[in-house]
Amino acid sequence: MGPTVRGTTARPGRIAVHIALILYTILALGPILLILVNAFKTRRAIFADPLGLPNGQTFTTIGFDRVFANADFGLYFFNSMTVTLVSLVLIVLIGAMAAWALTEYRFPGNTLLSLYLAIGIMVPIRLGSVSILRMMVELNLVNTLTALILVYVAQGLPLAILILGEFIQQIPKDLRDAARCDGVSEYRIFFSIILPLISPAIATVAVFTMVPVWNDLWFPLILAPGDGKQTITLGVQQFIGQYVTDWNAVLASLTLAIAPVLVLYLVFSRYLVRGLTAGAVK
Amino acid sequence: MTDLTASQVQSTDAVRARSRFPVHIAVFLAPAVAIYTLFSIYPLIDTIRLSLYAGDETGLRSFVGLQNFRTLLADPNWSGQFWNALRNNLIFFAIHMVVQNGIGLGLAMLLSLPRLTGGSVYRTLIFLPTMLSVVIIGFIWQLILNPLWGIAPSLLDAVGLRSLFGPWLGQESTALLTVSLISVWQFVGIPMMLIYAALLNIPDDLLDAATVDGAGPFSVFWFVRLPLILPTLGVVSILTFVANFNAFDLIYAIKGALAGPNFSTDILGTFFYRTFFGFQLQVGSPTMGAAVATAMLVIILIGVLIYLFGVQRRLQRHTF
Numbered sequence: 351m352g353p354t355v356r357g358t359t360a361r362p363g364r365i366a367v368h369i370a371l372i373l374y375t376i377l378a379l380g381p382i383l384l385i386l387v388n389a390f391k392t393r394r395a396i397f398a399d400p401l402g403l404p405n406g407q408t409f410t411t412i413g414f415d416r417v418f419a420n421a422d423f424g425l426y427f428f429n430s431m432t433v434t435l436v437s438l439v440l441i442v443l444i445g446a447m448a449a450w451a452l453t454e455y456r457f458p459g460n461t462l463l464s465l466y467l468a469i470g471i472m473v474p475i476r477l478g479s480v481s482i483l484r485m486m487v488e489l490n491l492v493n494t495l496t497a498l499i500l501v502y503v504a505q506g507l508p509l510a511i512l513i514l515g516e517f518i519q520q521i522p523k524d525l526r527d528a529a530r531c532d533g534v535s536e537y538r539i540f541f542s543i544i545l546p547l548i549s550p551a552i553a554t555v556a557v558f559t560m561v562p563v564w565n566d567l568w569f570p571l572i573l574a575p576g577d578g579k580q581t582i583t584l585g586v587q588q589f590i591g592q593y594v595t596d597w598n599a600v601l602a603s604l605t606l607a608i609a610p611v612l613v614l615y616l617v618f619s620r621y622l623v624r625g626l627t628a629g630a631v632k
Numbered sequence: 633m634t635d636l637t638a639s640q641v642q643s644t645d646a647v648r649a650r651s652r653f654p655v656h657i658a659v660f661l662a663p664a665v666a667i668y669t670l671f672s673i674y675p676l677i678d679t680i681r682l683s684l685y686a687g688d689e690t691g692l693r694s695f696v697g698l699q700n701f702r703t704l705l706a707d708p709n710w711s712g713q714f715w716n717a718l719r720n721n722l723i724f725f726a727i728h729m730v731v732q733n734g735i736g737l738g739l740a741m742l743l744s745l746p747r748l749t750g751g752s753v754y755r756t757l758i759f760l761p762t763m764l765s766v767v768i769i770g771f772i773w774q775l776i777l778n779p780l781w782g783i784a785p786s787l788l789d790a791v792g793l794r795s796l797f798g799p800w801l802g803q804e805s806t807a808l809l810t811v812s813l814i815s816v817w818q819f820v821g822i823p824m825m826l827i828y829a830a831l832l833n834i835p836d837d838l839l840d841a842a843t844v845d846g847a848g849p850f851s852v853f854w855f856v857r858l859p860l861i862l863p864t865l866g867v868v869s870i871l872t873f874v875a876n877f878n879a880f881d882l883i884y885a886i887k888g889a890l891a892g893p894n895f896s897t898d899i900l901g902t903f904f905y906r907t908f909f910g911f912q913l914q915v916g917s918p919t920m921g922a923a924v925a926t927a928m929l930v931i932i933l934i935g936v937l938i939y940l941f942g943v944q945r946r947l948q949r950h951t952f
Contacts, residue, residue, distance in 0.1 A: 367742050367745060367748070368749075368750075370742060371739070371742055371743075371750075371754045374735075374739060374758060375754055375757045375758055377817075378757060378758045378760065378761055378817070378820075378821075379757055379760065379761075381761075381772050381773065381776055382760070382761065382764070382772065384772075384776065384783065385772050385775070396781075397781065397782070400781060400782075400783045400786075401783075444663045444664045444667065445664060447660040447661070447663065447664065448660060448661050448663075448664035448665070450660055451657050451660035451661045452661075455657050457657055463661070463665070466673075467664070467665070467668060469673065470668065470672050470673075472870075472874060472932070472936045473676065473929065473932065473933070473936075474874065474878040474932070475671075475672045475675070475676070476878055476880075476901075477676060477679060477878070477925040477926075477928055477929050477932075478672065478674075478675025478676040478678070478679050478925070479675070479679075479908070479921075479925065480675075480679050480682060480908060480918050480921050480922045480925060481674070481675035481676075481678035481679045481682065481922075482671065482675045483918075484678075484918070485671075485675065500667065500671050501671055503667050503671070504667050504668050504670070504671035504672040505672065507664055507667065507668050507672075508668070511664065535656075536656040537656060537659075540660070561763055564765070565764070565765035565766065565767070566881075567765070567766065567767050567880075567881040567884065567885070568880055568881065571884075583765045583767050583768075586765075586767060586768065586771075587767050587885060590771055597775075597781075600771070600775070601775075604768055604771055604772060607765065607768050608764060608768060611763055611764055611765075612760075615760060615763045616756075619756045619759075622759075
């Protein structure tokens, strides 16, 4: 650090920097706040005073009532939860096993297999949709959450293996070598020594895996568009398509979709930021 | 997997002497390799295979070689739409490269200033839209830009720019730009975070040395920091490229599968969806859909290869 050099010269510019950052933050959050605020206002107030906060006269939850009466958001939410959590558990477990094997053991074809598993990081699995749909039809899995979970696990594994592999490499060798001297099996070394140690990396993988799965529209639209198996993203999309002129209901359904993500993000943002800037702070 | 078993057979004794190699490694690898191969790699290869077939009404498929691609690139019924989608996709990508990554770089520079108060609060809040579903973001902006609600014109009025307002999402001339900017608005957090991390990684001594040597803030940025974060800019570019040429959700949420007005917001993702599932009077065709997907795959692979063998190699030689 050069506090004397930069600390003193930067002072006058600091206010300008904050103004720029605050303005951009307003631009980033404004549209979302606008939706949340207006979801609790009467139709008249939404149009007459879109920027105002709801007050005694304009407060209403009629939009939410209509959403709950006309769409099964509880079910969609449950579907999204199930798909996201099951995918996550499988990705972390299966991914960690593969990452462990690839980083710990030297065996013929190791590099080739690592490269093979990395293809999925760059090549989007979406492009295989035609065959995936055919396959799911043959397996009788259309309109099931299982279809979504299988696809999301395949989609999430490459990045998970990469992140977990880098993390496993940093674990000191002594632990497992000591265990091996004591005659502990390779399975127990992984499940009782390594798996607990990689929990910080699991948090990072979780954030990177959960967000795209939770938000995805493509695969729910293609593989599970009906039969009460819609995820929340698809459910909102279908609902708004039907009630496009009912502003209260549209705003309420958007709010219902935003709120859980918002809460989770504010709670877990530390992990995400740490994951994205991994290795930066040493 | 094959060379694993082969070596097992060939030199079981030697392997056993060195370590307890095969079985547990196979057990650790099997679930990941199986699911990944079955639901990711196999569908991609099968899609390429399907693109070489044509199906008729009875569901019978026959091998037609590259005929589907000839149709896609040269048949007037198809090629117009394909080239239009590709052109729009390139514009979509160019806007992201310039605006999204430009703003991301700018914000990262500001956030990486030494001892900036509230830096993590800004970072967290600016990144927030990235976490929301593209579908939700699409609807939010559709409401805000809706002339019926009138929020956008009254906000423009406040800064004296009301005359600029128009039904941006509804006009052929502005729809693609508007949709692109909505996407930029949502995803600016990703380049910001990645570039911010890269800037933090630059040792302070380097910057101090440059400053002591009399370099102004601009020279420090241009000659010291920018060259050092070039590899990250490369990563950001290829991530943007893959994401953009695979995009679908936003256009579908705002404009539907027809990507109107008059296909002016049609990109390869929406074109793929329409070809595969059909729309209005046209019947969907899995084999033509597979051909479009294969074309997209080729485009993405070309981008990735240019990055891996052109950009990344050169950057690494340059910096290390």
